[in-house]
Amino acid sequence: MKLSGAQILIECLKREGVKVVFGYPGGVNLPIFDVLYDEKEIEFILCRHEQGGGHMAEGYARATGKPGVLLVTSGPGATNTVTAIVDAYMDSTPMVILTGQVPTQMIGNDAFQEADVVGITRPCTKYNMLVKDVNDLAQAIKEAFYIASSGRPGPVLVDLPKDVMLAKTEFKYPETVSVRSYSPILKGNRWQIKQAAEEIAKARRPVIYAGGGVLHSGAWQELLDLAEMTQFPVTLTLMGLGAFPGQHPLFLGMLGMHGTYCANMAMHDADLIVAVGSRFDDRVTGKTASFAPNARIVHIDIDPTSIHKNIKVHVPIVGDVKIVLRELNEVLRTSGTGSAVRCQEWMDQIENWKIEHPLSYDQGDSILKPQYVIEKIYEMTQGNAVITTDVGQHQMWAAQFYKFNHPRTFINSGGLGTMGYGLPAAIGAQMANRDSRVVCISGDGSVIMNIQELVTAVVYNLNIKVAIINNKYLGMVRQWQQLFYKGRYSSSFMGDSTDFVKLAEAFGAVGLRATKFGEVESVLEEAFRVTGPVVMDFQVDPYENCYPMIPAGAGHHEMVFKDPEAIDQKNSIKEEDAEGVLTA
Amino acid sequence: MQHIISVLVENKFGVLARVSGLFSGRGFNIDSLSVGPTLDPTTSMMTIVTAGDDRIIEQITKQLNKLVDVIRVVDLTDKEYVERETALIKIRAQGEDRSEALRIVDIFRARVVDSTPSTYTIEISGDPKKIGAIVNLLKPLGIKEFICTGRIAIPREEAKAVAVREEGIPLPVKDRRSHLV
Numbered sequence: 001m002k003l004s005g006a007q008i009l010i011e012c013l014k015r016e017g018v019k020v021v022f023g024y025p026g027g028v029n030l031p032i033f034d035v036l037y038d039e040k041e042i043e044f045i046l047c048r049h050e051q052g053g054g055h056m057a058e059g060y061a062r063a064t065g066k067p068g069v070l071l072v073t074s075g076p077g078a079t080n081t082v083t084a085i086v087d088a089y090m091d092s093t094p095m096v097i098l099t100g101q102v103p104t105q106m107i108g109n110d111a112f113q114e115a116d117v118v119g120i121t122r123p124c125t126k127y128n129m130l131v132k133d134v135n136d137l138a139q140a141i142k143e144a145f146y147i148a149s150s151g152r153p154g155p156v157l158v159d160l161p162k163d164v165m166l167a168k169t170e171f172k173y174p175e176t177v178s179v180r181s182y183s184p185i186l187k188g189n190r191w192q193i194k195q196a197a198e199e200i201a202k203a204r205r206p207v208i209y210a211g212g213g214v215l216h217s218g219a220w221q222e223l224l225d226l227a228e229m230t231q232f233p234v235t236l237t238l239m240g241l242g243a244f245p246g247q248h249p250l251f252l253g254m255l256g257m258h259g260t261y262c263a264n265m266a267m268h269d270a271d272l273i274v275a276v277g278s279r280f281d282d283r284v285t286g287k288t289a290s291f292a293p294n295a296r297i298v299h300i301d302i303d304p305t306s307i308h309k310n311i312k313v314h315v316p317i318v319g320d321v322k323i324v325l326r327e328l329n330e331v332l333r334t335s336g337t338g339s340a341v342r343c344q345e346w347m348d349q350i351e352n353w354k355i356e357h358p359l360s361y362d363q364g365d366s367i368l369k370p371q372y373v374i375e376k377i378y379e380m381t382q383g384n385a386v387i388t389t390d391v392g393q394h395q396m397w398a399a400q401f402y403k404f405n406h407p408r409t410f411i412n413s414g415g416l417g418t419m420g421y422g423l424p425a426a427i428g429a430q431m432a433n434r435d436s437r438v439v440c441i442s443g444d445g446s447v448i449m450n451i452q453e454l455v456t457a458v459v460y461n462l463n464i465k466v467a468i469i470n471n472k473y474l475g476m477v478r479q480w481q482q483l484f485y486k487g488r489y490s491s492s493f494m495g496d497s498t499d500f501v502k503l504a505e506a507f508g509a510v511g512l513r514a515t516k517f518g519e520v521e522s523v524l525e526e527a528f529r530v531t532g533p534v535v536m537d538f539q540v541d542p543y544e545n546c547y548p549m550i551p552a553g554a555g556h557h558e559m560v561f562k563d564p565e566a567i568d569q570k571n572s573i574k575e576e577d578a579e580g581v582l583t584a
Numbered sequence: 585m586q587h588i589i590s591v592l593v594e595n596k597f598g599v600l601a602r603v604s605g606l607f608s609g610r611g612f613n614i615d616s617l618s619v620g621p622t623l624d625p626t627t628s629m630m631t632i633v634t635a636g637d638d639r640i641i642e643q644i645t646k647q648l649n650k651l652v653d654v655i656r657v658v659d660l661t662d663k664e665y666v667e668r669e670t671a672l673i674k675i676r677a678q679g680e681d682r683s684e685a686l687r688i689v690d691i692f693r694a695r696v697v698d699s700t701p702s703t704y705t706i707e708i709s710g711d712p713k714k715i716g717a718i719v720n721l722l723k724p725l726g727i728k729e730f731i732c733t734g735r736i737a738i739p740r741e742e743a744k745a746v747a748v749r750e751e752g753i754p755l756p757v758k759d760r761r762s763h764l765v
Contacts, residue, residue, distance in 0.1 A: 118598065119601070122598070122601060122602060122605055123605050123606075123609045126652070127652040179652065180655065181652060181653055181655040182652045303650070304646045304650070305647050305650050307646075308642060308643075309643060
C-alpha cells in the first residue's frame with residue numbers, strides 16, 4: 001500500500017519508539033498534523049513558542065536519555081527553534097527536529113515563510129538534511145535518530161518540504177542503518193586503558209573528574225564501581241551532577257567557577273586527574289595555564305575533538321564511557337589498584353579543605369536567603385525530584401545546595417547558558433514521566449523569557465512546580481557588575497513590577513509567595529499538596545552573591561569567598577578578566 | 585606551519601559548506617581549497633592547505649573527521665607527496681620581450697595557450713615554488729593578469745596508508761578507527 005510522506009514520517013516515528021512529540025503547526029506542515037489528528041500512539045504537546053518546544057524536547061531527552069522530538073513549521077517556526085538547537089548541540093542532548101519547508105519547486109524563491117533552515121542550522125546541528133524525494137524519507141528519519149542518539153549525542157534536523165509530505169510511495173522501513181562516513185568509536189584502545197590502570201595504581205593525590213558523558217552513556221554504576229574500588233574522590237561538572245551520589249563520602253561536590261573549595265583545590269593539587277565524559281570547559285578549568293600544574297591526566301571521552309582541545313592530556317582514551325570504564329574496572333580488578341594507604345595523606349588533606357571552606361550562607365532571622373529556599377526544596381523532596389533550572393545565580397545555588405543522588409535528575413542549560421530553559425525543560429521532563437516530582441528552580445529574569453509555556457503546563461495539567469528565586473535583578477550580571485564594574489548596575493535591575501502570583505493565576509496556574517524565611521516551608525507544602533502547575537515567588541535578598549567563585553582568568557587555587565573589600569585587597573581581579581562573560 | 589590535508593567526502597550538496605563553515609566557525613584559516621570528483625561518483629576529494637600550530641592542526645583534522653559527511657582525512661605534510669597547482673599568466677609581450685618570454689616558458693616547461701600581437705597567456709603547472717619562480721622572471725615583462733588553482737596533492741606510493749601521527753599514536757582516520765587516539 002502506498003503512504004503519503006506525512007504518513008511515512010509518523011510511521012517511522014512510531015518505529016523509533018517515539019511516544020511524545022513537541023511542536024507547533026503552520027502552513028507547510030499541515031499534512032503532518034492531519035495525520036497526527038488520528039494518531040493514538042503518539043502524544044502531541046502544543047507549545048506556545050517554538051523555542052519553548054525545543055527546550056521541552058531537550059528536557060524530555062535529558063530525563064529519558066532518548067532523543068526528544070520537535071515538529072515545527074517552516075520559516076519563523078524553524079528559526080524560533082535555533083536557540084534550543086544550539087543549546088542541545090552544546091550540551092550533547094539527543095534531539096530530532098522536524099521542520100516543515102516550502103514545496104521543493106519553490107525553495108530558493110523567497111516564498112512565504114521560507115528560510116534556508118538547513119543553511120542556518122548547519123553549524124549548530126550534529127547533522128542536518130533536506131529531504132527532496134519521498135522515497136528517501138524513511139531512510140532519512142532512520143539516519144536522523146541513529147546519528148542523534150549514537151556517539152556523542154546531539155541535535156539532528158530534517159527539513160521536510162510540503163510536497164514531499166503529500167507525495168505517495170510504497171513504505172519500506174529500513175530495519176538497519178549504517179552511514180559509511182559515520183561510525184563512532186565505542187571501544188577504548190586496550191593499550192591506553194592499561195596505561196590508565198598503571199597511572200591509577202601509582203597515584204598519590206588522585207581525583208576523578210566526571211561530566212555529562214557519564215549520564216549520556218548510562219555509566220553511573222561503572223563510575224561508582226571505579227570510585228569505590230580505587231577509593232578515589234570524585235568531583236562532577238555542572239552537567240554531570242547526579243552521575244555520582246551527592247551524599248557519597250567520596251563526593252567532593254561540583255568543581256569549577258562556582259564549585260566547592262575542596263573540589264577545586266583537589267584538582268589544583270592532584271597528581272592524577274581521571275577525566276570521564278567531561279571536556280575541560282573554561283568554566284571548569286579557570287585559567288588553563290595554572291590548571292592542575294602537577295597532574296598526569298587520563299581523559300576518557302567519546303569525542304576525539306575533546307581531547308587536547310583545551311588541556312593537553314597524557315593518556316587519552318576515545319570510546320564510550322560505559323564500555324571503557326567497564327574494561328578499565330576489569331583491568332584494575334585483576335592488576336590491582338595499588339594500596340589505598342598511599343592516598344591517606346591526600347584524603348586527610350581533602351577532609352581539611354572540606355572543613356576549611358564548606359558551602360555556606362548566613363540565613364539570619366530577617367531577609368530570605370536564596371540558598372535557604374534551595375535547601376528547603378531538597379529537604380521536602382528528599383532529593384527525589386527532577387530539578388530543572390534556568391541560568392544564573394539560582395542555577396549555581398541549585399547545583400551547590402541540592403544534593404543530586406540520582407542520575408538524570410538535574411536538567412539545566414550548561415554550555416550555552418540559555419535563560420528561559422527551565423520551565424519548558426520541566427514540561428519535557430514531566431512528559432517523560434508523569435509520576436515524577438518535577439521542580440523548576442528559576443530566576444525572575446530567566447522565567448519571563450519563556451513564561452508563555454506556563455500555558456502549556458496548565459493546558460496539559462502538568463504537575464510541575466516553579467520556584468522563582470526573585471531578587472529583582474539579573475543576579476549574576478549584578479554580581480559581576482558589583483565585583484568587576486565598580487557597582488555600575490547597567491541594565492541589570494529587573495524591578496518588582498511583575499506580580500508573579502497574579503501572573504500565575506492569569507495563566508490558570510496557582511500562585512504562591514514567600515517573603516520571609518519562615519514562610520518558605522508552608523509555601524512549598526502548599527505547592528506540593530496542590531495538583532497541577534504552581535508558581536512560587538520567593539522574594540529573596542537582592543544582594544546575595546554566589547560564592548565561592550573563581551574569577552574569570554584566575555586559577556583553581558585563587559577562589560574568593562566573600563564580598564568586595566576582601567576582593568579589592570586581594571587585587572587579583574581585574575576588569576579585563578571579566579571580558580566576554582555575561583552570565584555564569 | 586603550513587599543512588596540506590586531503591579530505592575524502594560524500595559527494596552531496598552542502599558538504600563544501602560544512603567543511604568551509606567548520607573553518608570559519610572555529611577561526612581556522614584556509615590558504616587554498618580545491619575540490620574535484622574521484623573515480624567513485626559518490627565521493628569527492630578536497631585538498632585543503634591550511635596553517636597553524638600542532639594543536640590547531642590536530643583540532644582541524646579531528647573536527648574534519650567528526651563531520652558526518654567526511655569519509656577520510658589524511659594530513660600529507662610530513663609524508664612524501666606530490667603537489668601541483670596550475671597557473672594562467674597573461675603577460676605583456678611586444679618586440680624583444682616576445683622572445684624573452686618564450687625563453688622563460690621553455691626553461692620552465694610551461695606553454696603558451698593564447699597569443700595576441702601584444703600579449704601571451706602562459707599555462708604552467710607545478711609546485712608553488714616553481715610557479716613563484718616563473719612569476720618572478722615574468723614580472724619585469726609586465727604581468728597583466730594572473731590566476732592560480734588551489735593545490736592538489738597525492739601521497740607517493742610508500743606513504744599512502746600512513747595516517748596522521750602524534751606522540752606515536754595514530755589519530756582518528758575513519759578507516760583505522762580501532763587504533764584511535
